[in-house]
Amino acid sequence: MHTISFHVNGEPQTVRVAATMTLLELLRDRLHLTGTKEGCGIGECGACTVLLNGAPVTACLILAVEADESTIETIEGETRNGQLSALQQAFIDAGAVQCGFCTPGMIMSARGLLRRNPEPTDEEIIEAIAGNLCRCTGYEAIIDAIRLAAAANRAREDDSLLDAAPPRDDEGAADG
Numbered sequence: 001m002h003t004i005s006f007h008v009n010g011e012p013q014t015v016r017v018a019a020t021m022t023l024l025e026l027l028r029d030r031l032h033l034t035g036t037k038e039g040c041g042i043g044e045c046g047a048c049t050v051l052l053n054g055a056p057v058t059a060c061l062i063l064a065v066e067a068d069e070s071t072i073e074t075i076e077g078e079t080r081n082g083q084l085s086a087l088q089q090a091f092i093d094a095g096a097v098q099c100g101f102c103t104p105g106m107i108m109s110a111r112g113l114l115r116r117n118p119e120p121t122d123e124e125i126i127e128a129i130a131g132n133l134c135r136c137t138g139y140e141a142i143i144d145a146i147r148l149a150a151a152a153n154r155a156r157e158d159d160s161l162l163d164a165a166p167p168r169d170d171e172g173a174a175d176g
């Protein structure tokens with residue numbers, strides 16, 4: 001067993017984990033952050049995407065011990081004070097959510113993109129979500145949603161998409 005310390009959505013955590021536990025198991029089974037989904041379990045579907053130190057990763061392929069001293073962001077960190085993030089709202093407005101199973105991973109990939117590139121081209125959006133599979137929407141609505149969120153962010157100068165710091169402590173939870 002190993003003791004690891006990290007921040008999830010701005011909250012400090014210290015837990016003991018087995019050497020073989022994945023980051024996905026840590027989030028879902030130990031921390032009960034079930035917004036992050038398990039699809040394939042082998043790094044191919046992107047449903048388990050979270051941000052690790054600001055970069056999108058597939059949590060099923062990361063060992064929990066690799067998250068020691070890291071900053072993790074999950075879909076639960078998107079909502080602040082009960083308000084959906086611009087990205088979450090854009091996914092609703094664009095009709096980009098059908099069954100919703102891919103949505104948390106899509107949104108985390110999109111957040112990673114918009115943080116490093118607030119004005120992505122359609123090609124850059126497509127590249128950013130290339131590792132996220134969706135069986136329902138046909139992708140057009142998802143691309144529209146990310147484009148919409150980027151535009152909303154610029155219009156409102158909403159730093160929630162740009163802030164490189166971990167989400168604030170006043171954030172609530174939202175299961176995608």
Ligand code: FES
Nearest residue numbers: 039040041046060
């Ligand atoms: Fe991790 Fe599919 S569950 S990539």
Ligand code: FES
Nearest residue numbers: 099102134135136
């Ligand atoms: Fe169903 Fe994407 S909305 S898999």
